[in-house]
Amino acid sequence: VxxxxxFVDQFISGNIIFGGxxxxxxxxxxxxxxxxxxxxxxxxxxxxxHAAVHSVASFLGHNLSDEVIESIVDQTSFDKMKHNxxxxxxxxxxxxxxxxxxxxxxxxxxxxxxxxxxxxxxxAKIDTFVTEAFAGTGLVFDYGDx
Numbered sequence: 067v068x069x070x071x072x073f074v075d076q077f078i079s080g081n082i083i084f085g086g087x088x089x090x091x092x093x094x095x096x097x098x099x100x101x102x103x104x105x106x107x108x109x110x111x112x113x114x115x116h117a118a119v120h121s122v123a124s125f126l127g128h129n130l131s132d133e134v135i136e137s138i139v140d141q142t143s144f145d146k147m148k149h150n151x152x153x154x155x156x157x158x159x160x161x162x163x164x165x166x167x168x169x170x171x172x173x174x175x176x177x178x179x180x181x182x183x184x185x186x187x188x189x190a191k192i193d194t195f196v197t198e199a200f201a202g203t204g205l206v207f208d209y210g211d212x
Contacts, residue, residue: 088199
């Protein structure tokens, strides 16, 4: 992984593995009103996983009992998924070039971790980019509280 200053510049330019964040997000956002697309933010899933599961079930036309929803919330918890090779993309090690200090695909399962990783200047640079890239789209970002 490059130093954070370099990564921030690459992130803003879209020069990162799998392409630009904004390009990816705007591509899906353009389909937000399509009947076959459901967009749920990670931060919202973390705040209320039961509501997220209910939203997905409703979107798929299923009415689930509280017991089933609770089971899904449990099975899709960060700790369970991190130890599930079907969910934790261990094959990334084969795709991403070897790094001196590899970062696991599933890191901490929390929101707002950028606060401890980025400097205020790096954060401001990304904020400016996000404001410009998503201006007029109606996209609102929740930067996470935990």
